[in-house]
Amino acid sequence: MIIELPDTSTKAIAAELAAARESHSLTTGRVLTLLVAIDDSGADTIDxxxxTLRDASFEHPARVLVLISGAPEAATRLDAQVLVATDAGASEVVVMRLYGELTSHLGAVVTPLLxxxxxxxxxxxxxAPGHPAGTQLGRIAQRRITNLRRGGSGMTLEDLTAGYEHGDSxxxxxxxxxxxxxxxxALDRHPGKRVESAEIAGAxxxxxVDLAAxxxxxxxxxxxxxxxxxxxxDFPIARLVLHCEDGDVVVAVQDSHTVRISVPGHADSLVAMVERSDAESLAEDLRHLGPDATYxxxxxGLSGVDVEL
Incomplete structure (x- = not known):
């Protein structure tokens, strides 16, 4: 169900959420608030x-607040849609289109709805913002998730590294x-053998691929x-070679479903691997709300990588 709220306020949105919960007997077991910031870049991208948010919600029921920033020079206005039941998956979703001065105050817009x-x-x-923790939404959140693969804004891994703070992913x-x-x-199958260097090839x-390196x-x-x-x-990594003291351990991707592992002294083996969607990637990030030290x-570790063109 989609409830249209043109030229509205956060107070009216909160009231509509409460009314929808009562009239549709929705559960209140939301485990988190997810703030999603996107640009007004077309209906297909928004859909x-x-x-993605709907698919990820089945593992993590949440209140999802989607903020779509329109023209900052337009008249100040807030148009909203409240999505519940089948249109929202296991969550309750509020899609807010912001215009004018509101595009500069995302934190103030979402605070009454947390x-x-x-x-x-x-x-x-x-x-992806260069410094997620320094944005208005980032200062509110304990965990901040970007998607550099679909960034399209000139951001690089080096920028994310320079702006990294605990809670980023x-x-x-x-x-x-x-x-x-x-x-x-694969390394567990070759215990006690020192890895001397490594080569990774990919898209x-x-x-x-860079982050894997x-x-x-x-x-x-x-x-x-x-x-x-x-x-x-679609999987970006083609091949990994780990040069060990007694031979190479090779992990070669056959296709998006299969990986071949070669270990000295063992027969080659094939292992199933599933290509992850954005929804599956987001769902994993939402399982761990503390800092990701390995990330x-x-x-x-990017400083220890040699890039060959």
Missing amino acids: DTLA LPDTPVVACWPQK DMMWSRITPWRGIVAS AGDPS GWLASSLGVQVTRCSAHVTG ERALR
Whole structure:
């Protein structure tokens, strides 16, 4: 169900949420408030974002406040939609279009609508701010999630590293979690052998590959070389070679569903791997609301990566 509230106020939105909860017998077991900031960049982009939020909500029922910033020079106005029941998944969603002076006061807009006594998470599924914790929404939230893969704003991993504060994370990091687990498993099959260096190849310009290289550099304490390679399907990493003292451990992605592992002294094995959607990546980020120390170390590890074009 979609309830239209043109030219409205946060007080009217709060009243409508309360009324919808009573009339539709909605549960009140929301586990967090999710603040989502996007630009007014077209109906398709907004619909894709709402679909991602709806799919992620089934694991994390939340009050989702979506802020769409329009023209700052327009007359000040707030138009809202309240989405409940099937249109909102397991959450209750408020889509707010802001115009004029309101585009500069996102924190003040959302404050009256925050759920009491629950964590607050801020998310930028499109353009990532260089310093998430320094934004109005970032100062409210305990956890801040960006999506550099879909940034399109010239942001780089180096910018996120420079602006990092405890509580930051990026969906490209959770996107490669299954692959990182496979790499760790491959090393477990080759215990006691020192890794001397590593080479990782993947899609040119994809920050997930760069971050994977930073993770290897920080975790293994070795020099990592990152180079470009053709990838099959949507998964950005093609091949990893870990040069060990008695031979190479190789993790090669066959397709978006299968990885081949080669370990000295063992027969090659095939392991299933599922390509993660944005909704699945977001759902994982919402499982851990504290600081992600491994992500921080991966960002810092970028300084130990050699990039070959």
